[in-house]
Amino acid sequence: MELLMEFQPELAPLGGLTVSALVALLPLVTMFFTLGVLRWKAYWAGLSSLAVAVVVAVIAFQMPVGLAALTATQGVAFGIFPITWIVLTAVWLYELTVVSGRFEDLRATFNLISDDPRILAILIAFCFGGLLEALAGFGAPVAITGVMLMAVGFPAFRAAATVLLANTAPVAFGAIAIPIITAGNLTGIPFREIGAYVGHQTPVLALFVPLLLVLIADGWRGVRETWPVALGIGFTFAVAQWVSATWLSVELTDVIASLAGLAVGVGILQFWKPRGTEEAKLRLAGVHVEEAAAGFNSTLDLQRHEVTTRPSRGQILMALFPYLLIIVVFAVAKLVKPLETALESTTLMIPWPGLHGHILNGAGEVSTSTIFKFQWLSSPGTLLLLSGIVVAIVYRVPAAEAVRTFGRQVHKLRWTFLTIGSVLGLAYVMNLSGQTITIGTWIAGTGAAFAFLSPILGWIGTAVTGSDTSANALFATLQQSAAENAGIDPTLLVAANTAGGVVGKMISPQNLAIAATAVGLVGHESDIFRKVAWWSVGLLLALCLLVGLQSTPVLSWMLPS
Numbered sequence: 001m002e003l004l005m006e007f008q009p010e011l012a013p014l015g016g017l018t019v020s021a022l023v024a025l026l027p028l029v030t031m032f033f034t035l036g037v038l039r040w041k042a043y044w045a046g047l048s049s050l051a052v053a054v055v056v057a058v059i060a061f062q063m064p065v066g067l068a069a070l071t072a073t074q075g076v077a078f079g080i081f082p083i084t085w086i087v088l089t090a091v092w093l094y095e096l097t098v099v100s101g102r103f104e105d106l107r108a109t110f111n112l113i114s115d116d117p118r119i120l121a122i123l124i125a126f127c128f129g130g131l132l133e134a135l136a137g138f139g140a141p142v143a144i145t146g147v148m149l150m151a152v153g154f155p156a157f158r159a160a161a162t163v164l165l166a167n168t169a170p171v172a173f174g175a176i177a178i179p180i181i182t183a184g185n186l187t188g189i190p191f192r193e194i195g196a197y198v199g200h201q202t203p204v205l206a207l208f209v210p211l212l213l214v215l216i217a218d219g220w221r222g223v224r225e226t227w228p229v230a231l232g233i234g235f236t237f238a239v240a241q242w243v244s245a246t247w248l249s250v251e252l253t254d255v256i257a258s259l260a261g262l263a264v265g266v267g268i269l270q271f272w273k274p275r276g277t278e279e280a281k282l283r284l285a286g287v288h289v290e291e292a293a294a295g296f297n298s299t300l301d302l303q304r305h306e307v308t309t310r311p312s313r314g315q316i317l318m319a320l321f322p323y324l325l326i327i328v329v330f331a332v333a334k335l336v337k338p339l340e341t342a343l344e345s346t347t348l349m350i351p352w353p354g355l356h357g358h359i360l361n362g363a364g365e366v367s368t369s370t371i372f373k374f375q376w377l378s379s380p381g382t383l384l385l386l387s388g389i390v391v392a393i394v395y396r397v398p399a400a401e402a403v404r405t406f407g408r409q410v411h412k413l414r415w416t417f418l419t420i421g422s423v424l425g426l427a428y429v430m431n432l433s434g435q436t437i438t439i440g441t442w443i444a445g446t447g448a449a450f451a452f453l454s455p456i457l458g459w460i461g462t463a464v465t466g467s468d469t470s471a472n473a474l475f476a477t478l479q480q481s482a483a484e485n486a487g488i489d490p491t492l493l494v495a496a497n498t499a500g501g502v503v504g505k506m507i508s509p510q511n512l513a514i515a516a517t518a519v520g521l522v523g524h525e526s527d528i529f530r531k532v533a534w535w536s537v538g539l540l541l542a543l544c545l546l547v548g549l550q551s552t553p554v555l556s557w558m559l560p561s
Contacts, residue, residue, distance in 0.1 A: 005064050005067070005358065006358050006359075006360055007062075007063055007064060007067050007358060007359055007360065008359075008360035008361075008362075008364060009061060009063070009362070009432070009433055009434025009437070009438075010061065010062070010434060011362075011434070011437070011438055011441055012438065013060055013061050013062055013434070013438075014060055017438070017441065017442050017445065018442060020060070020438050020442075021438050021439050021441075021442035021443075023056060023060045024056060024060070024061075024430070024434075024435035024436070024438045024439050025439060026052055026056055027049045027050075027052045027053035027056060027426055027429075027430060027435070028049075028460070028463075028464065030045075030048055030049045030052045031045055031046070031049040031423075031426070031509060032507075032529075032533075034048055034049070034526075035509065035512075035525065035526045035529045035530075036526065036529055036530055036533060038526075039526040039527070039530075040526060041415070041523050041525065041526070042415075042419040042509055042512060042513050042516070042523075042525035042526065043415050043418040043419040043422060045509065045525075045526070046418070046419050046420075046421075046422030046423045046425075046426065046509055047418075047422045049422070049423075049426050050072060050422045050423075050425045050426040050429065053072075053425075053426045053429040053430050053433075053435070054068050054069070054072060054429055056433070056435060057071075057429050057430075057433035057435065061433045061434050061435060063432075063433045063434075066354070067355060067358060067359065067432075068429060068433065070352065070353075070354050070355040071355060071359075071370075071425075071428050071429050071432045071433070072425040072426075072428060072429050073352075073425070074352045074355060074370065074372060074428055075421075075424040075425035075426065075427055075428030075429065076421040076422065076424060076425045077372060077421075078372065078424050078428070079417075079420040079421035079422070079423060079424030079425065079510070080417060080420070080421050081374070081379070081381075082138065082375055082379040082380065082381050083138065083139060083420050083424065083466070083510060084413065084416060084417050084420050084421070085379060085381035085382075086136075086138050086139050086140050086143070086379070086380050086381035086384065087139055087140075087143050087381075087413065087416065087420075087514050087517060087518075088381065088409055088410065088413055089381045089382075089384035089385045089388060090139075090140050090143035090144050090381075090384050090518075091143055091147070091409050091412075091413070091517065091518060092385075092388055092405060092406050092409045093144075093322055093326075093384055093387060093388040093391060094143075094144065094147045094322075094518075095405050095408075095409060096322075096388055096391050096392055096395060096397055096402065096405060097319075097322060097391070097395070099397060099401060099405055100395035100396070100397050102318055102319055102395060103151060105311050105315045105316070105318065105319035106148070106151050106319040106320070107151045107152055107153075108309070108310070108311040108315070108319070109311055109315070109316045109319045109320060110124075110151070110152050111152075112310070112311070112316070113266060113269065114269050114274075115277060116226070116273075116274050116277040116280065117152050117153050117154060117217065117280060117281060117284055118213075118214045118217050118218050118222050118225075118226050118274070118280055119226060119229055119265075119269065119274060120149075120152045121149060121152075121154070121162050121166075121213050121214065121217050122210045122213055122214070122229070122230055122233055122265065123233075123262060123265055123266075124145050124148050124149055124152070125145045125149060125162050125163045125165075125166035125167075125213060126166045126209060126210055126213060126233065126237070126261070127233065127237075127258050127259075127261045127262040127265065128145060128148070128258070128262070128323070129141040129142075129144075129145040129163060129166050129167060129170070130166075130169070130170035130237070130254050130257065130258035130261070131254070131255060131258040131259065131262075131327065132144060132145070132326070132327075132330075133167060133170040133171060133173075133174040133175075133254060134170060134173065134174060134175075134176070134252075134253075134254030134255045134258060135175070135176070135255070135326075135327065135330035135331055135334055136175065136326075136330050136380045136383075136384075137171075137174040137175035137178070137380065138175065138380050138467070139466070139510070139511060139514040140380055140384065141163070141167055141170075142163050142164065142167050142511060142514050142515050142518065143514050143515075143517070143518040144323075144326075144518075145163045145166070146159050146160060146163045146515055146518035146519045147518055147519065149162060149163065150519060153281060153284055153285075154217070154284065155284060155287045156519040156520055156521050157287075157519075157521060157524070157527065157528065157531070158216065158217060158284070158287060159519050160515040160516060160518070160519045160521060160528050161216055161528060161531045161532050162213055162216050162217060163515060163518075164505075164506040164511060164512070164515050164528070164532050165209065165212060165213060165216060165506060165532060165535055166209065166213055167505060167506065167511070168205060168209060168502045168503055168505065168506060168539065169202050169203070169205045169206035169209050169237070169241070169502060170206075170254045170257070170258065170502075171462075171468050171501065171502040171505050172198050172202050172468060172498045172499060172501070172502050173195070173198070173202075173241070173245070173250065173251075173253040173254040174254065174468065175334070175380075175469075176251045176252075176334045176335070177191070177195060177250045177251045177253065177254075178469050179467075179468040179469045179471075179472050179498050179501065180194050180195045180198060180250060180472075180498060181251075182469050182472045182473055182476070183472040183476040183494050183497070183498060186472070186473065186476045186477050187476050187477055187480045187490070187494055189480070189490065189491050189494060191250065192250050193491055193560075194491055194494055194495050194498070195245045195250030195253070196245055196246045196250075196560040197491050197492060197494075197495035197559060197560060198245060198495045198498050198499055199241055199242050199244070199245020199246050199250075199253065200242065200245075200246070200550075200558050200559055200560060201495060201496065201499040201543065201546060201547065201550075202241065202499050202502060203237075203238035203239070203241045203242045204238070204542075204543075204546055205499075205502070205503070205539060205542070205543065206234060206237045206238040206241055206257070207231075207234045207235055207237075207238040208234060209234060210230040210231070210233050210234040210237075211223055211227065211230045211231065211234060212535065213230075214226050214227075214230050216535075217284075218280050218283060218284070221276065222276075222280060225274050225275040225276040225280075226274045228268065228272060229265055229268045229269065229272065229274065232264055232265065232268050233261045233262075233264060233265045233268075234261075236257075236260050236261045236263075236264040236265075237257045237258070237260065237261035238257075239260075240253075240256050240257040240260040240261070241253055241254070241256075241257040244256045244257060246560055252335075255331075318394075318395075321391065321394060322387065322391045325387050325390060325391065326384070326387055329383050329386070329387050330380070330383060333378070333383055340378075343377055343378035344375075344378050346375075346376065346377040346378060347373055347374065347375045347376075347377075347378060348373075348374040348376065349371050349372075349373060349374075350371065350372040350373075350374055351370065351371055351372075352370045352371070352372050355370045356370040356371060357370075358370075359432050362437070367432065369428075369431065369432060370432070388402075389402075412517070412522070413517055413522075415522050415523065416513045416514070416516075416517045416522060419509060419510075419513040419525070420466075420509075420510050420513050420514075423464075423466065423508075423509045423510050423513075424465070424466075424510065426464065427464045427465040427466075427470070430464060431465075431474060436460075436461070436464065436474055437474065437478065439460065440457050440460075440461075440474065440475050440478050441478065443456060443457060444457070444478055444479070444481075444482035445482075447486050448486050448487070448488065448551075449548075450482055450483075450486055450488070450493070451483075451486075451488050451492070451493065451496075451547060451548045451550075451551035451552075452544050452545070452547065452548030452551075453544065454479055454482075454483075454493045454496040454497060454500070454544075454547060455496045455497070455499055455500030455503075455540060455543045455544050455547055456500060456540065456544065457471070457474075457475045457478070457479065457497055457500060458471045458472070458475065458496065458497035458498060458499065458500025458501035458502075458504065459500040459501065459503060459504035459536075459540050460504065461474045461475055461497070461501060461504070462500075462501035462502075462504035462505050462508060463504040463505075463507050463508050464508070465508070465510075466505065466508035466509075466510030466511055468498060468501035468502060468505065471497065471498075471500075471501040471504070472494075472497060472498055472501070475497050476494050476497055479493040479494050479496070479497045480493070480494055488551050489551065489559075492547065492550060492551060492559065493547075496543075496547040499543055499547070500540065500543060500544075503536050503539040503540045503543060504536065504540070506532045506535065506536050507529060507532060507533050507536045509525065509529075512525040512528055512529055513525055515528060516528055
């Protein structure tokens with residue numbers, strides 16, 4: 001009858017908050033140690049970390065074994081739908097462009113804008129990726145822009161690292177600002193006020209991200225040769241994000257910033273050309289050889305020959321059609337309120353069998369986190385599926401071939417399914433057993449110094465769950481209460497939680513699996529993690545310093561009045 005027991009997590013089940021928090025950190029330590037040091041495949045790292053989380057939940061946090069197991073199954077289910085569903089449909093849509101023969105037209109079309117792969121990395125991964133993050137989110141930008149970078153000649157490993165780093169600054173306002181809206185709903189602070197504060201933090205990162213993308217793509221030589229356009233796009237994106245979040249629209253901040261950055265980038269390229277383009281192409285080709293020698297054998301069959309013919313207008317339109325369609329579909333689904341409401345009304349709310357009603361939150365109330373939301377129609381993955389069907393029809397891909405292509409992607413993604421499912425299982429067990437909130441409360445107990453540490457909570461929350469929205473669901477109210485107790489502006493720390501999440505997303509095992517799958521490097525997630533982890537930590541430290549100083553007279557002038 002164990003499953004009928006009620007469970008309410010304790011903040012310090014081992015007697016002291018510090019020792020309880022250190023034990024609660026064991027699943028995360030396991031995850032990052034197995035990925036970063038032992039270099040295990042992501043699904044083994046995820047499964048082992050999930051096992052540790054269950055053991056900690058049962059032994060240290062006194063969660064009944066049955067409830068811990070059911071919590072893990074709900075997390076696994078959420079990992080499969082909607083997360084891997086989004087990845088599956090995004091990769092399938094891309095594969096349709098390959099089997100239809102339109103993929104090379106896309107590469108030729110990009111060459112009309114610029115034939116410099118470093119510039120295209122900024123335009124695709126940062127600007128277009130930011131637009132996809134604004135409209136879709138949930139891993140779709142990483143999956144789609146990863147294969148697009150490979151279309152312009154990027155080696156798989158470098159493409160994965162580039163898109164993960166690019167998917168930072170736009171995340172806070174992703175999916176029509178759902179992370180910020182969630183924080184507002186939970187704390188009672190108007191979400192537009194939170195968004196304005198975030199809009200005075202993430203633009204500082206956005207200013208430099210394009211330069212960092214070039215640094216990953218081609219080192220310091222690339223930065224020296226392309227800095228005018230990189231800085232121009234970064235500055236434009238940052239200013240647009242600042243202005244939109246403060247005075248225009250929190251929900252449309254990333255849409256405005258991405259389009260502004262893209263327009264300025266294209267404009268600059270009309271009268272300025274980067275130096276060293278041909279040499280950069282050769283260096284990237286050399287990286288292909290190095291990757292092959294190191295065992296990075298991409299399963300994507302891409303032709304890398306130079307584009308010598310100019311595509312016609314029809315070819316350009318057909319090459320861009322899938323991506324223009326995605327923008328239109330998501331813009332309509334997210335911005336046309338009656339349609340958005342109609343789509344959301346189809347969501348099925350499923351109380352998780354044997355679990356719902358037996359988990360209590362800190363206030364002693366039945367937790368609503370045990371209700372599984374089956375967004376069968378409104379999910380970004382379903383919208384991508386519908387877009388793919390339209391693309392198959394327009395591209396005249398036979399129905400049988402489209403179905404076979406879909407089946408091949410399911411087989412190819414089988415380990416990604418396992419990885420993401422195990423990671424989300426880990427997140428659910430840590431959250432519902434109380435491990436995550438114990439870690440957060442422990443970090444929040446540092447008084448006034450917490451302003452410098454507050455972004456770390458968002459970073460941890462997003463690294464575990466792969467979602468800035470989930471990080472705010474976990475820690476927004478904790479940030480608010482910690483700020484009030486320490487005499488710090490609560491809105492500042494709630495915003496800092498959101499901003500911290502944007503730099504944690506690139507090391508989330510969920511996002512690592514998406515990036516690896518997109519570029520055909522399933523099984524090499526640990527190598528990608530080692531490449532991007534230091535970028536994540538470095539940007540987090542910069543953000544901690546920024547927020548800490550914003551809580552003092554030194555930089556308080558930066559905050560909205």
